[in-house]
Amino acid sequence: MNAEIITIGDEILIGQILDSNSQWIAQQLNSLGISVYQVTSVQDDASQINRVLKEACKYSDVVILTGGLGPTKDDITKKILVQFFEDHLVLNQKVANHIKEIFTKMNFRFVDSDLQQAMLPSKAILIPNEIGTASGMWFHENNKIVVSLPGVPAEMKALMQNGVLPKLQQTFKLPFIIHKTLITYGVRESEMAIRLEKFEEALPQEIKLAYLPNYRRLRLRLTAKGTDKKELENKIRREINALELLLEDVVVGHDGFLLEVEIGTLLTEQKQSLATAESCTGGNIAHLITSIPGASSYFVGSVVSYTAKVKIDELQVSEELIKEYSVVSAEVAEAMALGAQNKFKTDYAIATTGNAGPTTDLTDKSVGDVYIAIATPASVNSYFFNFGQPREKVIHRSSSKALELLQKEIIKYTNK
Numbered sequence: 290m291n292a293e294i295i296t297i298g299d300e301i302l303i304g305q306i307l308d309s310n311s312q313w314i315a316q317q318l319n320s321l322g323i324s325v326y327q328v329t330s331v332q333d334d335a336s337q338i339n340r341v342l343k344e345a346c347k348y349s350d351v352v353i354l355t356g357g358l359g360p361t362k363d364d365i366t367k368k369i370l371v372q373f374f375e376d377h378l379v380l381n382q383k384v385a386n387h388i389k390e391i392f393t394k395m396n397f398r399f400v401d402s403d404l405q406q407a408m409l410p411s412k413a414i415l416i417p418n419e420i421g422t423a424s425g426m427w428f429h430e431n432n433k434i435v436v437s438l439p440g441v442p443a444e445m446k447a448l449m450q451n452g453v454l455p456k457l458q459q460t461f462k463l464p465f466i467i468h469k470t471l472i473t474y475g476v477r478e479s480e481m482a483i484r485l486e487k488f489e490e491a492l493p494q495e496i497k498l499a500y501l502p503n504y505r506r507l508r509l510r511l512t513a514k515g516t517d518k519k520e521l522e523n524k525i526r527r528e529i530n531a532l533e534l535l536l537e538d539v540v541v542g543h544d545g546f547l548l549e550v551e552i553g554t555l556l557t558e559q560k561q562s563l564a565t566a567e568s569c570t571g572g573n574i575a576h577l578i579t580s581i582p583g584a585s586s587y588f589v590g591s592v593v594s595y596t597a598k599v600k601i602d603e604l605q606v607s608e609e610l611i612k613e614y615s616v617v618s619a620e621v622a623e624a625m626a627l628g629a630q631n632k633f634k635t636d637y638a639i640a641t642t643g644n645a646g647p648t649t650d651l652t653d654k655s656v657g658d659v660y661i662a663i664a665t666p667a668s669v670n671s672y673f674f675n676f677g678q679p680r681e682k683v684i685h686r687s688s689s690k691a692l693e694l695l696q697k698e699i700i701k702y703t704n705k
Contacts (some may be wrong), residue, residue: 290461291326293349293399297356297366297605298440301330309443317449320464322380322514323351332554333357338369346433356440358406366437367426373411373435374428378408381415381424388422388582395638401680413437416452417446419498425452434460441611465518469529470501470510472542474693478502481509488535495521496528505639506689536609541693550694555640556587561636561666565591566604568616569643569659573688588632594625604628617642617654619671620654622662637699638664645683659687663698667705670698 294311299575301308310622313326327616331341338357345352347679357366371378385407402472409415416425416436423439425448436453439444457463474482480502481536482489489498495515509532513525533540534632556563565575575591578584597616600606606624614620627641643659656678660673672694676686 290323290325291349292351293327293345296355322466351434354437357438376410378413379411381407393621416448467513469525470508470544471540472546473507474541476539494538503616524647549581553581556701562589563637564589564629564633564635566625566640567593569642569645570687589635619660622660622671623669626662626664636666643678661691663694665698665702
């Protein structure tokens with residue numbers, strides 16, 4: 290079974306907001322065994338929306354629209370659906386009462402235009418919106434399902450979870466789609482493809498391998514699709530175990546794995562602490578660490594030492610050391626790590642210094658050159674990398690590599 294997702298709104302096409310709705314909806318549909326055939330973004334234009342909707346209904350069994358539902362003139366989705374299904378609007382008193390109740394609680398003045406949201410196509414099955422005013426609508430005609438949802442992410446998700454997904458499961462006998470993912474670090478996509486060539490050729494027909502790279506890691510996703518759930522689970526389990534054994538030197542986790550979570554777990558178990566001293570990464574490592582709930586139990590603090598003066602004043606890096614080796618050097622990276630470790634009285638510290646680009650400032654190092662140092666309770670070690678260009682790539686790869694190095698150091702020290 291195929292689905293198409295249509296997001297409506299000029300704000301998406303001019304780059305004002307990101308279309309996170311489509312990503313989330315696709316994940317939910319896929320978990321039910323519904324393959325997303327296409328994702329389309331269209332402006333607030335009646336002729337364009339109508340054209341895209343007609344095209345979607347030709348090729349997809351389920352079409353989900355988000356956006357364009359509201360009390361203002363640019364919210365035109367409902368009008369288009371009325372025309373598309375040759376329908377008319379009727380007042381839904383239940384929705385009208387709900388809108389008035391929300392406005393009363395929020396001390397908003399109710400105006401006539403607000404009542405437009407209670408006018409729904411007569412052919413639509415109502416999907417109640419408990420947390421907002423724009424209702425969801427479900428149409429089932431000519432063996433096609435068309436669902437219209439508000440574009441506000443929180444409201445869309447609530448309507449999907451409480452109304453759309455259960456109704457889809459009741460309406461169709463759906464296949465099973467199972468995903469299993471391994472997370473690897475340190476191997477590029479092209480290198481991995483060569484390494485896994487024979488493995489991929491030997492996969493059963495119903496199982497596919499996908500490579501999902503980004504700045505921080507390479508994810509390898511196995512997907513199995515079929516009607517026998519138990520058989521699929523057994524097959525994909527065998528393949529993921531074989532893949533993990535084949536890549537045991539570079540695999541660091543499974544679905545949903547994050548290095549910052551793993552590091553937090555290791556530090557918590559050992560009752561140890563961490564600090565960072567960041568130059569070229571500008572606080573990004575600290576951001577990743579503190580994005581995990583509970584990080585305050587092991588992460589003490591950070592110094593973003595973007596200038597030589599801050600390195601000297603806050604991290605006690607020797608001015609002579611900087612003059613002799615430059616700020617982008619192994620010696621300065623190690624001094625920064627030790628400085629952060631001493632300043633915050635922690636067991637571990639990460640330090641980064643490098644040229645993120647596009648210029649090299651006053652150093653003789655190339656753009657992309659980065660030194661990362663890890664201070665442990667027993668020693669300090671530094672590592673050199675060139676992460677290329679552009680600037681964003683250097684920052685993200687440096688941050689990822691620093692966490693990878695820290696994880697290895699914690700495990701090594703713990704196992705002594």
